[in-house]
Amino acid sequence: MRVMVTGAAGMLGTDVCRALDEQHEVIAADIIGDCKWVSADGCRQLDITDSGQTLEVIADVKPELVVHCAAYTDVDGCERDPDRAYQVNAYGTWNVAAACEQVGAAILYISTDFVFDGEKGDDYDEFDTPNPISHYGRSKWAGEQLVREVCRRHYIVRTAWLYGENGKNFITTIIKAASEGKNLRVVADQIGSPTYTKDLADFVASQAGSPLYGTYHVTNKGSCSWHELAVKSIELAGIKDVHVTPIQSSDWPTPTRRPKQSVLRHLSLEMQGRDNLRTWEEALSEFVEKWITAKQ
Numbered sequence: 001m002r003v004m005v006t007g008a009a010g011m012l013g014t015d016v017c018r019a020l021d022e023q024h025e026v027i028a029a030d031i032i033g034d035c036k037w038v039s040a041d042g043c044r045q046l047d048i049t050d051s052g053q054t055l056e057v058i059a060d061v062k063p064e065l066v067v068h069c070a071a072y073t074d075v076d077g078c079e080r081d082p083d084r085a086y087q088v089n090a091y092g093t094w095n096v097a098a099a100c101e102q103v104g105a106a107i108l109y110i111s112t113d114f115v116f117d118g119e120k121g122d123d124y125d126e127f128d129t130p131n132p133i134s135h136y137g138r139s140k141w142a143g144e145q146l147v148r149e150v151c152r153r154h155y156i157v158r159t160a161w162l163y164g165e166n167g168k169n170f171i172t173t174i175i176k177a178a179s180e181g182k183n184l185r186v187v188a189d190q191i192g193s194p195t196y197t198k199d200l201a202d203f204v205a206s207q208a209g210s211p212l213y214g215t216y217h218v219t220n221k222g223s224c225s226w227h228e229l230a231v232k233s234i235e236l237a238g239i240k241d242v243h244v245t246p247i248q249s250s251d252w253p254t255p256t257r258r259p260k261q262s263v264l265r266h267l268s269l270e271m272q273g274r275d276n277l278r279t280w281e282e283a284l285s286e287f288v289e290k291w292i293t294a295k296q
């Protein structure tokens with residue numbers, strides 16, 4: 001099918017384009033109009049906050065599905081500039097969803113564990129009620145609601161703690177710091193599910209064309225703290241003699257309140273008998289090996 005990807009220059013968008021390309025016709029779009037996945041002239045310039053341009057580009061491309069990855073993803077930036085968070089994540093999403101409905105395309109919207117407050121004390125499934133505690137989370141939750149209201153054929157895919165080859169992320173930051181011999185302090189009281197963009201992108205590609213519209217939780221399986229993730233990443237990178245001190249969130253103040261425990265249970269996939277995501281440790285091991293090999 002003919003699939004357009006917004007935010008195609010981003011960390012997830014790049015992998016989504018690659019994964020879709022195996023079976024579908026892919027049209028990339030991003031605000032800078034230049035994506036690593038295709039040459040500059042193959043990427044459409046699209047600012048999703050411009051409703052006229054969004055409708056014009058989507059009407060011109062005539063996709064059957066739009067995978068909507070574009071977002072303002074700087075969580076602390078959203079806290080400092082909530083208007084920009086809502087402009088991009090809520091109203092920008094509204095523009096994309098409305099254009100999809102107008103041209104008869106389905107939309108697949110990437111959302112986040114930050115829609116939850118993290119206070120449940122158990123994993124969240126797709127039927128738990130969101131209660132975001134940050135502007136980033138609120139703006140993404142607003143985006144979800146607009147997608148549901150505006151575009152009849154929609155998939156909402158909530159994910160968490162992403163890392164991949166095509167963006168700045170926690171794993172590579174930690175490995176670089178550890179390889180410079182720095183001793184590290186990492187938060188140990190926030191629990192989530194680290195997720196490799198490649199695995200999420202494969203899920204997105206497999207979902208294209210499915211009649212099972214609705215809400216999905218998609219992460220790598222299992223969970224850990226940021227501290228455990230740092231220790232495992234350093235171990236997989238073969239770095240020794242670096243001390244990683246576990247600290248509390250209160251010892252690492254940031255502008256944003258983050259959910260303490262936001263593990264996403266894949267209830268929709270379990271019920272459909274296709275919860276085949278691998279564990280976060282397996283995915284991390286592949287990523288670290290690839291990343292180190294690419295650097296050599």
Ligand SMILES: NC(=O)c1ccc[n+]([C@@H]2O[C@H](COP(=O)([O-])OP(=O)(O)OC[C@H]3O[C@@H](n4cnc5c(N)ncnc54)[C@H](OP(=O)(O)O)[C@@H]3O)[C@@H](O)[C@H]2O)c1
Binds near residue numbers: 030031032073113
């Ligand atoms: N990263 C995570 O841990 C995580 C976790 C859960 C969910 N998500 C969701 O996953 C999706 C992809 O995230 P990511 O980590 O791949 O983020 P990313 O690397 O920041 O990619 C987002 C892309 O959207 C583009 N963009 C920003 N504003 C735009 C606009 N007005 N019009 C068009 N494009 C615009 C960005 O361009 P610029 O870089 O030039 O601004 C960037 O290329 C997002 O929806 C995010 O909310 C991410």
